[in-house]
Amino acid sequence: MSDERKLRILVAKPGLDGHDRGAKIVARALRDAGFEVIYTGLHQTAESIVNSAIEEDVDAVGLSILSGAHMTYFPEIMEQLKAQGVEDVALFGGGIIPENDKGELEGSGVARIFTPGTSTEDIISWVRENVQPRSLDI
Amino acid sequence: MGNLADQVLKGETRAAARLMRLLDDEIPQAFDELKLLYPQTGRARIIGITGSPGSGKSTLTNRLIAGFRARGQSVGVVAIDPTSPFSGGAILGDRIRMQDHEADPGVFVRSLATRGNLGGLSRSTRNVVHVMDAMGKDIVIIETVGVGQDEVDIVGTAHTSLVVLVPGMGDDIQAIKAGILEIADVFVLNKADRDGVDRSEREIRMMIELGGVDPDGWKPPVARTVALRNEGIDELLEFIDGHQAWMADRGELAKRQKRAVEATYWESVKAELLGLAERRTRELGLIEQMFPESGEPLDPYTAAEQVVASLMGELENGAT
Numbered sequence: 001m002s003d004e005r006k007l008r009i010l011v012a013k014p015g016l017d018g019h020d021r022g023a024k025i026v027a028r029a030l031r032d033a034g035f036e037v038i039y040t041g042l043h044q045t046a047e048s049i050v051n052s053a054i055e056e057d058v059d060a061v062g063l064s065i066l067s068g069a070h071m072t073y074f075p076e077i078m079e080q081l082k083a084q085g086v087e088d089v090a091l092f093g094g095g096i097i098p099e100n101d102k103g104e105l106e107g108s109g110v111a112r113i114f115t116p117g118t119s120t121e122d123i124i125s126w127v128r129e130n131v132q133p134r135s136l137d138i
Numbered sequence: 139m140g141n142l143a144d145q146v147l148k149g150e151t152r153a154a155a156r157l158m159r160l161l162d163d164e165i166p167q168a169f170d171e172l173k174l175l176y177p178q179t180g181r182a183r184i185i186g187i188t189g190s191p192g193s194g195k196s197t198l199t200n201r202l203i204a205g206f207r208a209r210g211q212s213v214g215v216v217a218i219d220p221t222s223p224f225s226g227g228a229i230l231g232d233r234i235r236m237q238d239h240e241a242d243p244g245v246f247v248r249s250l251a252t253r254g255n256l257g258g259l260s261r262s263t264r265n266v267v268h269v270m271d272a273m274g275k276d277i278v279i280i281e282t283v284g285v286g287q288d289e290v291d292i293v294g295t296a297h298t299s300l301v302v303l304v305p306g307m308g309d310d311i312q313a314i315k316a317g318i319l320e321i322a323d324v325f326v327l328n329k330a331d332r333d334g335v336d337r338s339e340r341e342i343r344m345m346i347e348l349g350g351v352d353p354d355g356w357k358p359p360v361a362r363t364v365a366l367r368n369e370g371i372d373e374l375l376e377f378i379d380g381h382q383a384w385m386a387d388r389g390e391l392a393k394r395q396k397r398a399v400e401a402t403y404w405e406s407v408k409a410e411l412l413g414l415a416e417r418r419t420r421e422l423g424l425i426e427q428m429f430p431e432s433g434e435p436l437d438p439y440t441a442a443e444q445v446v447a448s449l450m451g452e453l454e455n456g457a458t
Contacts, residue, residue, distance in 0.1 A: 005163045006163070006226070006251075006253070008159070027229055028229065030227065031222060031225060031227035031228060031229045032222070032225045032227060033225065033227060034225045034226040034227045035227050036221075036227060036228045036230060036251050037227070037228065037229045037230065038230045038231075038233065038249050039229050039230065039231045039233075039234070040231075040233050040234055040237070041231070041234040041237075044237075045240075047240065047241055048237060048240035048241070051240050051241070052233060052240065054151060054152055054155055055151070055155055055246055055247055055248055056155070056230075056233075056248065056249060057152075057155040057156055057158065057159040084152075085152065086152065133163070134156060134159055136160065136165065136167060137141060137142065137156070138142070138145070138152050138153055138156050
């Protein structure tokens with residue numbers, strides 16, 4: 001019976017690109033860091049990602065996007081989270097994302113974008129420092 | 139107090155999800171909310187699905203959801219995956235196979251990690267099922283971790299337990315007969331398009347006969363399915379209906395519900411007493427006394443007696 005609450009993180013891949021190696025590596029690294037990872041796999045729609053985030057009551061949502069559609073999916077998912085009243089979930093992600101876009105996304109409410117070359121240790125320590133377990137009420 | 143419970147009863151999905159989270163994290167206030175919901179439970183039919191890893195439990199669950207939805211019944215799913223004993227983390231991947239229902243508000247899927255619990259379920263499973271029941275889900279499906287022989291806790295929670303096997307296990311069925319085979323209300327021979335399906339079915343039926351058939355008892359039927367291609371699901375649903383009708387006839391459903399309430403009671407007693415004992419152990423410094431820097435260490439048996447005696451003394455003095 002530990003007093004420390006376990007973090008729950010959704011790892012998902014929106015859209016059409018079929019490269020899930022990165023998402024799987026991150027999911028596994030987060031598990032090995034002691035987090036509970038809900039992994040929903042390839043080809044997710046924004047709706048299914050937001051629905052999973054709500055039903056699983058996760059603390060953070062991590063998206064992997066390699067298709068170049070990051071400027072579509074991040075704002076769309078952020079908007080839907082807000083519309084459903086769960087904008088307090090930390091939204092983060094990674095993929096082939098240019099510096100300019102990273103700045104724009106982080107400026108508009110995405111908690112953190114990780115670019116190619118990021119180590120899994122960096123992602124884990126960011127989660128430890130920035131993601132909080134859900135509050136006792138809604 | 140009562141805010142989350144009220145919202146759950148109004149059908150607010152986010153409140154239900156949050157309450158499940160707090161119950162899973164064993165936050166004391168969450169149990170006060172659960173007490174308020176408890177009178178609204180007992181209506182859902184609870185179906186357990188168990189079987190070895192890779193037998194197709196999640197795909198089968200996905201098909202069963204569709205079957206129940208086609209009849210107009212709402213469905214809750216609790217899907218359990220193992221926690222890594224080394225890191226304490228877990229990858230919960232059962233939703234991958236249940237994507238068909240993400241947009242359906244009549245379906246609620248929740249993944250849980252075992253968090254060190256043995257028996258194929260998490261400690262929180264029963265409580266999460268209660269929340270789904272109170273939400274008004276007609277059917278709650280519990281998918282256990284992939285099991286071997288001993289993970290049979292599902293039988294104390296579900297009304298109807300399905301055991302999923304695949305052809306070609308051959309003599310292995312003999313070897314596992316003492317374990318999960320005894321808990322089956324319905325056998326599912328999934329991936330039934332594979333070689334060896336006839337032989338596997340014969341072996342299962344022989345096992346059932348060898349188990350001694352009670353003429354008044356339930357004889358588990360064997361359903362052949364190919365969940366991936368959506369074959370055999372209607373027959374499986376009929377077998378589940380048949381079992382439920384049999385239970386209702388014989389008063390067996392009431393018996394199983396009573397058994398589940400008793401199990402919930404004993405689990406709660408254990409958790410409460412353990413919590414008290416942990417606090418008192420700290421107050422009395424018993425762990426320190428077991429590892430003193432000098433002098434004779436206290437042995438763990440005496441320490442356990444001391445903590446119980448201390449709690450008993452408190453009870454007898456009327457203190458709280």
